[in-house]
Structure formats: C-alpha cells, structure tokens
Amino acid sequence: MIAALVAFAGFVALSAPIAFALGAAAALGLWLMEGVPLTIIASRSFGAIDSFTFLAIPFFILAGELMETGGISRRLIALATAMVGHIRGGLANVTVVAMMLFSGVSGSTNADAAAVGSVMIPNMRRAGWPAERAGAVVAASAGMGILVPPCLTMVVYGSVTNTSIAALFAAGLLPALVMAGALLLHIRLEGAGPAPEPRPTAAQRLAALRGAGLALGLPLIIFGGILGGAFTPTEAAVVAVAYAILAGLLHRELSWGFFWAAVVRSGISTGAVMLMIAGANILAWLLTVEQVPQALAAVITALGGGQWGFLLFSLVVFLVLFALLDGVPGMLMIIPVFVPIARELGIDPLHYGLVMTTVMGIALFLPPLGVGLYIVLGISGASLPAMSRALAPYLLTMSLVAVVVALWPGLVLALPRLMGLHGG
Numbered sequence: 302m303i304a305a306l307v308a309f310a311g312f313v314a315l316s317a318p319i320a321f322a323l324g325a326a327a328a329l330g331l332w333l334m335e336g337v338p339l340t341i342i343a344s345r346s347f348g349a350i351d352s353f354t355f356l357a358i359p360f361f362i363l364a365g366e367l368m369e370t371g372g373i374s375r376r377l378i379a380l381a382t383a384m385v386g387h388i389r390g391g392l393a394n395v396t397v398v399a400m401m402l403f404s405g406v407s408g409s410t411n412a413d414a415a416a417v418g419s420v421m422i423p424n425m426r427r428a429g430w431p432a433e434r435a436g437a438v439v440a441a442s443a444g445m446g447i448l449v450p451p452c453l454t455m456v457v458y459g460s461v462t463n464t465s466i467a468a469l470f471a472a473g474l475l476p477a478l479v480m481a482g483a484l485l486l487h488i489r490l491e492g493a494g495p496a497p498e499p500r501p502t503a504a505q506r507l508a509a510l511r512g513a514g515l516a517l518g519l520p521l522i523i524f525g526g527i528l529g530g531a532f533t534p535t536e537a538a539v540v541a542v543a544y545a546i547l548a549g550l551l552h553r554e555l556s557w558g559f560f561w562a563a564v565v566r567s568g569i570s571t572g573a574v575m576l577m578i579a580g581a582n583i584l585a586w587l588l589t590v591e592q593v594p595q596a597l598a599a600v601i602t603a604l605g606g607g608q609w610g611f612l613l614f615s616l617v618v619f620l621v622l623f624a625l626l627d628g629v630p631g632m633l634m635i636i637p638v639f640v641p642i643a644r645e646l647g648i649d650p651l652h653y654g655l656v657m658t659t660v661m662g663i664a665l666f667l668p669p670l671g672v673g674l675y676i677v678l679g680i681s682g683a684s685l686p687a688m689s690r691a692l693a694p695y696l697l698t699m700s701l702v703a704v705v706v707a708l709w710p711g712l713v714l715a716l717p718r719l720m721g722l723h724g725g
Contacts, residue, residue, distance in 0.1 A: 383505055418436070445480040
C-alpha cells in the first residue's frame with residue numbers, strides 16, 4: 302500500500318493524468334501482493350463504470366454545454382441584474398445570484414466559472430471594478446454554485462456510496478442559500494466598489510423574467526420530475542438534454558456545428574471522468590483489502606474527538622487533497638477510506654457527502670493550486686498574487702459556512718426529510 306501511494310505521488314509530480322496515476326499506482330500495489338491476479342484490474346475497471354446511474358454524467362454535461370449557448374448565460378445575468386443589481390454591491394451581487402441561477406442549469410463548476418465569468422468580468426471591469434476583485438467575486442460565486450443541483454459531484458458520490466442522488470440534490474439547496482447569503486452579506490459589509498446599477502422598473506423586471514423563462518424551466522423540470530417520481534436522476538439528465546435542444550431551437554441560436562462541438566466536448570469530459578472512476582476503484586479495492594480504513598478508524602478513535610473532531614479533521618484533509626487533485630479524483634480516493642469511518646462514528650452519509658461537496662467548491666479555487674482559479678485568472682487577466690489577496694476574505698467566509706455545514710447536520714438533512722427522500 303505504501304509503495305502504491307508513493308508511486309501515485311510520483312506520477313502526479315510528473316504531471317501524469319490523474320486517471321493513469323491512480324490506475325498505475327494501484328496496478329503496482331496489486332503486483333506486489335502475493336496471489337492476486339492482475340486480471341482484477343480489468344474486472345474492477347469495468348465494474349466501476351458499468352452503472353446505469355453513471356449515464357447521468359454525459360447527459361448532464363451535454364445539457365450544460367447546450368444551455369451555455371443561445372444567450373442563456375446572458376439572459377440569466379439580465380434577470381439577476383433586475384433582481385439585485387440596484388442593491389449596494391451592484392454587479393458583485395449580480396454575479397452571486399447569476400451563478401446560483403446558472404449552476405442550476407450547468408452542473409459543472411468550471412463551466413459555471415467560464416460562462417458567467419466571461420460575461421460578468423468584462424462588465425465589472427467596464428464599471429470600474431479592479432480585475433482581481435472582479436475575478437475574486439466570480440471565483441467565490443462559482444465555488445458556492447457547486448452546491449446548487451444538478452451537480453456532477455453529487456452524482457458520482459451517490460453512485461459510489463449508494464446514496465440517493467435525489468436526496469443529495471435536495472440536501473444541497475439550503476447550504477447553497479446559506480453560502481450565497483453569506484457572500485452577499487460579505488459584499489455588502491465590504492462596501493467598496495462602484496455605484497450599484499439603476500433600480501429597474503417593474504416592466505424591465507418582467508421582461509428580464511420572460512427572457513430567462515426557458516432557462517429557469519430546466520431546473521424546475523429536473524427537480525419536479527425527480528421529486529414527483531416521474532423519472533430517475535439518470536432519466537432526468539436525458540430530459541435535460543432534450544429540453545436544452547428545444548430551448549436552443551426556440552431561441553434560434555443552436556446550430557448543427559455547435560451541437561456537434563458540444564457532443565464532442567461532452568464525450569471528452571465524460572471519458573476523463575470515467576477513467577478516473579475506473580482507476581480510483583482499483584485503488585479503493587486495494588485500500589479495502591489492506592484494511593487501511595479500519596486501521597485509520599482505530600487511530601482516529603484512539604485520538605478521541607468523536608463526530609465533531611472527525612468532521613473538522615475531514616475539512617482540512619478535503620481542502621488540501623481536492624485542491625491538489627482537482628476535486629473528483631480526490632473524492633474518489635477519499636470515499637473508500639473516510640466514508641466507512643464516518644458510518645462507524647454515526648455520521649449520516651448524506652450529510653458527509655454535502656460536507657465533501659462544500660469543501661470541494663472552496664478547494665477548486667484555492668490559491669495557488671485550484672484548477673478553477675486559473676480559469677478565472679485567464680478571463681480576468683489579473684496576476685495570481687493579486688487575485689489571491691482579493692480572494693482570501695471570500696474564501697474565509699466560505700470556510701466558515703463549510704464549518705457550519707459540517708457541524709449542523711440539520712441544515713443538510715431538513716429538506717430531504719421534508720420531501721420524504723431521507724429517513725430519520
């Protein structure tokens with residue numbers, strides 16, 4: 302096991318793709334074990350991705366790709382501007398609200414940062430916002446948006462741990478609202494910045510709502526269908542693609558060329574995710590056979606601290622690992638080790654999954670490692686040191702909310718229980 306983990310660290314240091322680093326490290330560990338046939342690599346790889354639930358991943362990715370065209374992001378931002386643009390904080394408020402709206406369409410944090418950032422950062426720059434502060438607001442908002450369903454992280458976590466994906470989607474709503482509220486309060490207390498937008502008239506607000514109507518219909522159909530029992534999360538992803546195509550055609554902005562490009566991009570993204578799941582599954586099997594979770598559980602129990610101590614320890618580990626390994630690969634490594642310990646300590650897997658997702662949103666934009674941070678840097682043109690300084694207060698606010706999510710299970714579990722999606 303030690304040899305496998307050292308090999309994995311070495312592959313990552315050499316910039317090998319994460320999927321191959323996971324698989325090759327696990328293969329080395331299996332090779333060093335006596336009596337273990339290496340054919341298990343093929344069976345575990347195929348078994349890991351041979352899941353009906355995982356079909357939701359390519360369809361949600363494709364739906365997000367298709368909804369990014371047709372002026373969807375522009376229409377959602379116009380609606381957010383009509384809602385909160387006139388409040389102190391101006392375009393920063395608009396960015397937070399627009400990210401919540403767009404996250405309910407896309408499902409991908411990096412896609413959210415690129416789509417909303419490419420519109421909002423130039424607008425904020427023209428209004429007088431410094432590049433680094435405009436980028437910091439977009440990065441923090443995108444980190445919050447990971448909690449807004451549909452979320453690919455929740456699909457992967459639910460599939461691997463046999464946790465209800467519908468319950469995970471519902472569980473993310475209240476933490477997302479709390480995180481968004483904390484960011485809006487932070488922006489208001491910060492105070493500095495250009496003057497807010499003029500207050501819109503009722504007619505302007507109605508026009509903005511009408512323009513964004515098709516985009517807002519997608520999350521309503523997804524949640525209504527899943528919660529109403531009309532279709533499973535996987536079927537909901539297929540419905541989302543059909544709806545996205547219809548929306549693009551109605552807006553007359555979906556061309557055959559764009560559709561084909563979106564399919565290709567979705568295939569590439571799906572292939573990367575599936576390879577990571579396959580490689581992580583081999584390593585997870587090795588961890589289980591070597592009884593690493595049990596050994597770590599014994600150490601944590603001996604140290605004391607109970608549920609709260611383990612949850613706070615998890616926050617620190619998640620933050621570092623998810624920043625180093627770009628979120629999902631880190632989660633796939635953590636699940637077979639930490640989730641059994643959480644169960645043993647009496648922590649609800651649904652609650653633990655939301656803790657994991659919350660921290661992932663922060664880690665993806667954590668300087669200097671977060672992958673999402675470099676997407677925003679590329680759009681804003683700010684330097685890494687300047688962006689890091691501007692982003693630090695927002696990350697602190699988000700981290701405080703993450704602690705609240707970890708130590709207050711009721712915030713996560715209330716809505717799934719109310720909807721009958723989770724017992725207890």
